[in-house]
Amino acid sequence: MGLTKTYKDGTKPTVAIIGAGFSGMCAAIRLQTQLNLETYQVFELEPDLGGTWWSNTYPGAACDVASINYQFSFEPNYEWSQRYANQAEIWAYMRRVAKKYNLYEKIRFRTEVTRIEWNNSRQKWIVDYMDLSTGERSVMEADIVFSGAGPLRIPFIPKQFDDFEGPKWHTAQWNHSIDLTNKRVAIVGSGASAIQVVPSIVDKVKTLEYYQRTPSYIIPRRNGPYSSLWKFLFRYIPFFHFIYFKLNYYGSELTINIFSNKLIHRLPRLFTTFLSWGFRMWQVRDKNLREKLTPKYEMGCRRIVVASNYFPAVCKKNVNVHTEAIQTVKGNTLTLKDGSVQEVDALVLATGFKAQEMIPPKYLFGKNGVDLEKRWGKNPSTYYGITSPETPNMFFLLGPNTGLGHNSVLFMIETQVDYAIKAMSYMMANNLSAIEVTPKACQEFMTELDKRMQAKVWSSTCQSWYQNSEGRVTALWWGSCGQYWWRLRKFHPHNFVASKRI
Structure with a gap:
């Protein structure tokens, strides 16, 4: 069954996307290609897109995931120069994809989102933002918000x-x-x-x-290096690139067992x-x-x-x-x-990032004025890292407990965006102004996650940025990418509360 792409009156939701790294780019592209939706705006703090691949330009900066897996599945790159791409090549790929989909026209660069608040009477998010070049402050009303700021964005400087x-x-x-x-x-x-x-x-x-x-x-x-022959095979031999991609993907998937405590x-x-x-x-x-x-x-x-x-x-x-x-x-x-x-x-x-500070203070106010930074504290509570009961119509990308220790996070980003797209389609098909995950569904997920995480080596006593100060793992997904996709391959309306449009 296809996706519903408009409300019955022909209108489409207005969408705010925070961040123009891989997460924000994926959200913008999929809104265009899957829902034919152009009523979105991307807010980016830096003067160009790229996120971590714009910021991290230190000598030797490169990805430790094979290039063939570190790309959008819908935008294969046949021209990677080597098995593990460096920062400049990844950033060039991102800019090339952005230009193909005209994303630059939809991004407000050097713009800081200063506050996001849910207005229950209007059933919309009020997004306050500031142009850092001029100091001018403005407001956007959005039906949907994608938060793609990323966990590794605030440097930790002792x-x-x-x-x-x-x-x-x-x-x-x-x-x-x-x-x-x-x-x-x-x-x-x-x-x-x-x-x-x-x-x-x-x-x-x-x-x-x-x-x-x-x-x-x-x-x-x-x-x-990938030779000219390899690049020729990738581009012109049917299914060669796809098979090579899948072999690398499943090879990485198998390494998840390294982190298991099972005998x-x-x-x-x-x-x-x-x-x-x-x-x-x-x-x-x-x-x-x-x-x-x-x-x-x-x-x-x-x-x-x-x-x-x-x-x-x-x-x-x-x-x-x-x-x-x-x-x-x-x-x-x-x-x-x-x-x-x-x-x-x-x-x-080289002291890392404040990975546990997922939401800035006094930044995100959800349903009934709940300050999410205070509500979460050290222990964020979400539904598969994508949304929470306090944040109707908001989708986190690479949110809590969705990072990986064994494969490409781009797979997780695509899975999360696709789930959000299905949710938006469901909203339009049923004339809904808002959906919010139930506390029960959220708690059931968190209970299972904590239980399964105890069987992983990440929960051991050695300290890492995966854990909060209490030793609880808040950064990683417990299983394989395939397990995550399987659970989110369909939208789960029974786990959400819906509000009809007036």
């Missing part, structure tokens, strides 16, 4: 580095005006960003002081642990350094990093790996807990 007097910046705010050639550089952090930055600047700097709090499990990055799944995790151990043994011959780079927690409870050039980089003579905590920062000097002192010319903070 206060202890405020007193550093030299040039300093976060990896997501890379200062390209500073030439690091022959400089003494400090990098704080040992996650995926740092692991990409270190090999990219190590041969340029004089010395690299590398402050590692917790080492990562690292497996080889089997990267390589039957211990073997896949043991194999991956052995792969990481052997890789480290092969590339790091210095025993003392290897000990510093060896994780002391269970494989998978923190993000597994894919990199082949990191270990050779930290083995270079101009790199000093520090595992002691930084005690004081004064001027250009960093003093460690063991009393050692390092003086540096520039400081790079």
